[in-house]
Amino acid sequence: MIDTITFDLWNTLIHTSPQDNLKYKNKRIEGFFSVLNKTGRNVSREEIEKAYDKSFEIYRPIQDRNEDISTREQVQIILECLGNPEFKDLTEEVLGELEKVLSNAIFSDLPNLVEGSEETLSYLDKKNYKIGLICNTGRTPGKVLREVLRRRNIIQFFRVLTFSDELKIRKPNPEIFLHTLKSLNTSPTTALHIGDELGSDILGAKRSGMQAGWISPDRDKLLPDFQSGMKPDFVLPDLVSLKNILGREKSA
Numbered sequence: 001m002i003d004t005i006t007f008d009l010w011n012t013l014i015h016t017s018p019q020d021n022l023k024y025k026n027k028r029i030e031g032f033f034s035v036l037n038k039t040g041r042n043v044s045r046e047e048i049e050k051a052y053d054k055s056f057e058i059y060r061p062i063q064d065r066n067e068d069i070s071t072r073e074q075v076q077i078i079l080e081c082l083g084n085p086e087f088k089d090l091t092e093e094v095l096g097e098l099e100k101v102l103s104n105a106i107f108s109d110l111p112n113l114v115e116g117s118e119e120t121l122s123y124l125d126k127k128n129y130k131i132g133l134i135c136n137t138g139r140t141p142g143k144v145l146r147e148v149l150r151r152r153n154i155i156q157f158f159r160v161l162t163f164s165d166e167l168k169i170r171k172p173n174p175e176i177f178l179h180t181l182k183s184l185n186t187s188p189t190t191a192l193h194i195g196d197e198l199g200s201d202i203l204g205a206k207r208s209g210m211q212a213g214w215i216s217p218d219r220d221k222l223l224p225d226f227q228s229g230m231k232p233d234f235v236l237p238d239l240v241s242l243k244n245i246l247g248r249e250k251s252a
Helices: 018-038 045-064 071-082 085-089 092-108 117-126 142-151 174-183 198-207 242-251
Strands: 004-007 130-135 160-163 191-195 211-215 234-236
Touching: 004 174, 018 045, 018 092, 045 071, 071 085, 071 092, 092 142, 117 130, 117 242, 130 142, 130 174, 142 160, 160 174, 174 198, 191 198, 198 211, 234 242
Parallel strands: 004 130, 004 191, 130 160, 191 211, 211 234
Antiparallel strands: none
């Protein structure tokens, strides 16, 4: 019997698009440009954008190992990619400003909840399910995402919030799932993870011994030929349909 449900964040509970990501990227680049030029070190917006993009060449292999790093470490990688020794001796105050630039861009245009998020979480909470969040962070760290959840008025539904930048582990590594379940004082055999990414959410949940539900609004189209370990137990057209799945599971 399922008594615990964990959720992915991006495009499971909170919507984000390539356009949103580009908007946040531009906000960060403008912020870096402003902070660095205030120090008296001349650098162009184009140089910063090139360094920002190049930094992913260093960051992605870390992610590919299912590991993660802090926002400060990301800032340092971007500065290294500028290739200018002048940026190696920045003060702690300036580094802190750059960290805020990278972290807080999301506040310039707060992302919306996926339709049905609040309704579903409220329903699960009233039914006394243990609810957790397992999120792979990117440029936006867990401490900022907590505030996003607070501003979108859903943080109160979660008993445990797990962010990859804080744990230094990313999905699909089973350890991030097992860490969350341990914090929830529950077993993988009674837990269900819901997410939209087969390669991180479904694979990781199955590897950790959980059941997995795949959010796929296009489920009426031909389902993919699932790779090994990525076949979900449930395919959901939307979050609200989770109620029906849990209802069937309880009556089985």
